[in-house]
Amino acid sequence: MNDERNADAIDAVVGAWRRERPELDLAAIGVAGRLGRVVMLTTPMVEAVFAKHGLKQGEFDVLAALRRSGKPYTLIPSELSATLMMSRAGMTSRLDRLESAGLVERALDPEDRRSFRVTLTERGFEVVDAAMTEHTGNVAKLLSPLGDDLDVLDATLRRLLGALE
Structure with missing residues (x-):
């Protein structure tokens, strides 16, 4: 888990499940939750450009x-x-x-x-x-906080999509 300075809302959810169901491996739940949250937060900003x-x-x-x-x-x-x-x-x-x-x-x-x-x-x-x-x-601009990690994320998501599709 991230240190508390970098904690986000997903950490709170995963932490609660760890407390309630410590036998579960919740690593993937955190990743899936963050992917969903990123889509939820960026969609309105993307749609605003199209609306213009x-x-x-x-x-x-x-x-x-x-x-x-x-x-x-x-x-x-x-x-x-x-x-x-x-x-x-x-x-x-x-x-x-x-x-x-x-x-x-x-x-x-x-x-x-x-x-x-x-x-x-x-x-x-x-x-x-x-x-x-x-x-x-x-x-x-939306993805700029990733900096050099953008290439790593792109490669990782490409591998995941390849496996899912």
Whole structure:
């Protein structure tokens, strides 16, 4: 356990469980609790950046997927759904909102008339680039307390995700 000067709310929870169930190995509980708490604390700060650009996080995710697909910044809905790991129904509602805002266009797929293509508009390109620039700076600032440990955390989380996925 950390010394008391570095104690956090998770230490209090783990400490209480150690008192009540001293036979349990609670090391992983502390790590999982801290990961969850980091997500809980940073999510509003991340979402605030997207909101400044008129976006919700899910809408940003769609625009970002189109933007990083490269020219002509076009994908079919099933590709977007697979990339973002979401249902096609959920994708349809996001695309409806983005199309209404003039950030994407939908057109019939000339190769498969049962489907359509989603393309980033010029305005969508500008919005996602501006949001991504600010998002990158925001996340770097949020994680700056880690300093050189950022690379260690990245490698550790990559290993964990590889095992879980």
